Amino acid sequence: MVVCFVQNNVLAQVKSKEKTSFQISAPWSADYDVRSDIAMVYGINDNNGNFEERVKGYRDKGYEVQFMTGIAWGQYKDYFLGEWDGKNHLDEGQMMQNGETIWHGKNVPYTLPTPSYIAYMKTHVKRAIDAGVTAIYLEEPEFWARAGYGDAFKKEWQNYYGFPWMAQHESPEATYLSSKLKYQLYFNALKEVFSYVKSYSQSVGKRVKCFVPTHSLLNYSSWHIVSPEASLANLDGMDGYIAQVWTGTSREPVFYNGKSKERVFENAFLEYGSMVSMTAPTGRKIFFLTDPIEDRARSWDDYKINYQATFTAELLYPMVDNYEVMPWPNRIYKGKFSVEGMQEKQPIAPAYATQMQVMVNSLNQMPLSKNKLNGSQGIGVLLSNSLMFQNYPTHQGYNDPYLSNFYGMAIPLLKHGVPVETVHMENLANKNTLKDLKVLIMTYSNMKPSAAENHVELVKWVKNGGVLVYYGRDNDPFQNVKEWWNTGGNTFKAPSEHLFGLMGISESAGKSSYQVGSGKVFIIRKDPKELIMNANGDTEFIATIKQAYETEAKAGSFITKNNFVLERGPFTIAAVLDESESKEPLKLEGTLIDLFNPELPVIHEKIIQPGTQAYLFNIFEVENKNKPQILAAASRATNEVVTKNSFTFIAKSPSNTNNIMRILLPAKPKNSTAVKGGTNLSLTKNEWDEQSKTLLLGFENFSEGVEVNISW
Structure with missing residues (x-):
């Protein structure tokens, strides 16, 4: 600021x-x-x-x-x-x-x-x-x-x-x-x-x-709300956004393999991605939000599981390092919610409060990174603000349950371990929008282009070697609204006719793919919702994208798997998908601190099961390993002073919570104290791990600060 x-x-x-x-x-x-x-x-x-x-x-x-x-x-x-x-x-x-x-x-x-x-x-x-x-x-x-x-x-x-x-x-x-x-x-x-x-x-x-x-374009479209979204990024007085993504938005059911249910991690990943694609080309600042609970009353266990899922999803975007760590802290720390097996609603459990504080304090250390998610890069799905314009009310019997015409293009790729991006049509004129994209998937079954210029940019990209995959029957009732493609001298029955016309494509040729300049266009006359609302409906889709990526775009191997892993400095973020081609867990090895565990254990192997996520700190990736430093903590440290034989600092966090800290030191400490107002606090943890050269220290938190003194 x-x-x-x-x-x-x-x-x-x-x-x-x-x-x-x-x-x-x-x-x-x-x-x-x-x-x-x-x-x-x-x-x-x-x-x-x-x-x-x-x-x-x-x-x-x-x-x-x-x-x-x-x-x-x-x-x-x-x-x-x-x-x-x-x-x-x-x-x-x-x-x-x-x-x-x-x-x-x-x-x-x-x-x-x-x-x-x-x-x-x-x-x-x-x-x-x-x-x-x-x-x-x-x-x-x-x-x-x-x-x-x-x-x-x-x-x-x-x-x-x-x-x-x-x-x-x-x-x-x-x-x-x-x-x-x-x-x-x-x-x-x-x-x-x-x-x-x-x-x-x-x-x-x-x-x-x-x-x-603001909520994401995906959520507002799903909840039948209209908002300016992407266009705001071009306002002179606009400095940026907060991406309001949390359990409450991401638990909206989506279809896959013929079944609709909550798929919180996948939905959160796409929501954060849509906010990135909205802002990244414009250079506007963006904060990512998560919430350890949500507006709707659920159990603490439900909150914790979904908090970890959304938190993991936000960290898988290495180009963002600003965070709103929570809304309404008083609701989280002072509110009461249900616990399975207990009649009375309960305040936050001390262990969950500690874990949450470890997580939010780690965000103060989270670096930007040029690392990419593992998997085939450069595959995107086109979005437009008009996604919000035609999903309520239903006309002529045409519907799009749970925004399936969008998710049909994205969820199958995610479930196959492809780090699919979203691309905002409103940003196509910006040279940064498509520069790293190899394959772009789109439909006009759920949205419409706001201007003919959008098509000019798409054609330019395809002619320069891009591969466009178009899915859609173009028979929804909004194809015929009075818009630029059928007024002012234009007489196209659907906006896609204008797009294909600019590319010299005549569908009367009866082909499914067309060479356009150095690029390629696939036209598949199915609505994307059919790919996920039907069991095994995505088989042909995945094969088409594989061909588009490997053969036409020559972008390398189309890699399928059941996990996403990203390293950001010393942090390792991982998610393993269920409903994927493999049911195998992911095994990560190293000298690691488990940041989802309120005990902050040092582990050498982490097994991540399908449908779960992990957040780890790799001790051997720390810069300047000989310098005493706090690696993870349920508090924020200030006033750090290092001498040849000592390390002192002030730890602050909400009062009436428990602190846990994993501290890197050059040698086993001889003495460790936590002092508040001149009085030594009892240490709930004071354990040395020789292999990792770390001290696990625990004591009660106080808002006004606890002075920690460590000597060796």
């Missing part, structure tokens, strides 16, 4: 660390003092107000303080009930066909961003800037697909399109137009508020950054 000070009317920049963060509406408390770099204080009116006090509370504890609030909903009752400007604004809520408003809470509707609402939001960001925050996060710009029937929306329709509102349930055309308008309304709202943030902050001698925390 860049913090700015005014010196002789010149903006001076001082760099500060901005790698890890959490969002919180509650005031600071020792019980959930997470010790990430950034505290994103949530909501002006949240937690009974006292916004400036909450900001000061976190700043006084050493956090860089930033501001997050909802853009589509929030504690804005003063606006909706007329306290702000004397007018009741509840009629601006997103309204369904039956005339009911979609609510986020009592007197808190999901809203349509009218000019007066945008003006109101500007007062919130101004107050946050005046309180000294260094960034603004406007989260979840969400317009429900089932909404779009209120008078406020009808007025916006008339202003935008210049003709009267059409009920979206009556035709595919109306659905498509309604979604495009919803998309545009939040794009315009964010553009205007971010522009204000930039101009106002600069007027008071600051440079405040702007971010959008």
Whole structure:
């Protein structure tokens, strides 16, 4: 993050660390003092107000303080009930066909961003800037697909399109137009508020950054929500995103081999990937979010299993090293949830709290890496924001259960151990988008191209040697909506006709593959959903991609397997897939610390079973092995001092939790102490491992810090 000070009317920049963060509406408390770099204080009116006090509370504890609030909903009752400007604004809520408003809470509707609402939001960001925050996060710009029937929306329709509102349930055309308008309304709202943030902050001698925390395109499409997504990356005032991916989004069922069920790791991997593909070509910053629990009430065991799955998935993207380590720490540390076999709900188990703290503190060390996932690189699936435009409501009997027309192209590859990428159509004009891609798979059964220029870029890529694999019957009702491919002199029955025409392809030739310049195009007249909604439906698909990759793209061997492994500095991240071609576990060897085990054992072999993941620290990959250093810990260390015969530091983590630390030392220690307020704490662990030259140290955590002294 860049913090700015005014010196002789010149903006001076001082760099500060901005790698890890959490969002919180509650005031600071020792019980959930997470010790990430950034505290994103949530909501002006949240937690009974006292916004400036909450900001000061976190700043006084050493956090860089930033501001997050909802853009589509929030504690804005003063606006909706007329306290702000004397007018009741509840009629601006997103309204369904039956005339009911979609609510986020009592007197808190999901809203349509009218000019007066945008003006109101500007007062919130101004107050946050005046309180000294260094960034603004406007989260979840969400317009429900089932909404779009209120008078406020009808007025916006008339202003935008210049003709009267059409009920979206009556035709595919109306659905498509309604979604495009919803998309545009939040794009315009964010553009205007971010522009204000930039101009106002600069007027008071600051440079405040702007971010959008948002669900992935896949999740919003699956949940029937419309949001600006990829287009925001091109806004001048936009600095980046938080990828809001967690158990709650990733547990959405998907089909494979004819069965729909939760496939959390696979879904999370694709969700994070879609966020990377949305931002990477533009250079915008992105934070990855995980949540040790979720909004829906489940058991602690369920939370833990799925937290490990989503956490592993986020770490398999070595080009991202910024993380929101958790939302709502007070909910995690103070909340109670069910435990199997117990009637009463329980707080977080000490062992899970310790494991979670080891995991989130490791993110402060997580390096960027140029390493790639093991497997065949350069295979991608095309995505477009219009994925959100046509999946609700259903028209003419055509449906796409669980977004299967997308997952049909991606899940089979993942299950065969192929690190498939997603590619955003909106970024095709950026030279970085397709430069490393060998095979691109696409369909127009679930989305449509926003402009003919998208096809120009695809044709250019194919002619230069790319291999395009097109799946689709092109018989969904949205093929015929009034769009650029059938208006303004164009008379194509489907957008794919335009694409193939630019390539000189005439399907009357009856072939399944065509040479185009130095590249190749495969046309398979099946909808991708057929590949996963039918048992063993992906056999021919995998064979086609293998041919496209090996023979046509000449990209090397098409490798199939049942695992993903990535090394990032000393960290090894691994996942073994179930429902794959092999049921064999993966064995990793070395001198390793198991970071999913709250005891932090040193192990020499890790067996990872199908359907599970592993997170390991390779001790022999440590830089400067002769330097005393903390390798893994359920706390964050500061004030580290190394002498010839000693190592001292301060360990901080939420109070009332248990610390565990694995520390690399040059020799077996003679003395180890943990001191809090002048009093020696009892050590729950004090074990030396001669082979790894590491000390396992355990003691009670305190938010204000524990002074650790080790001598040898």
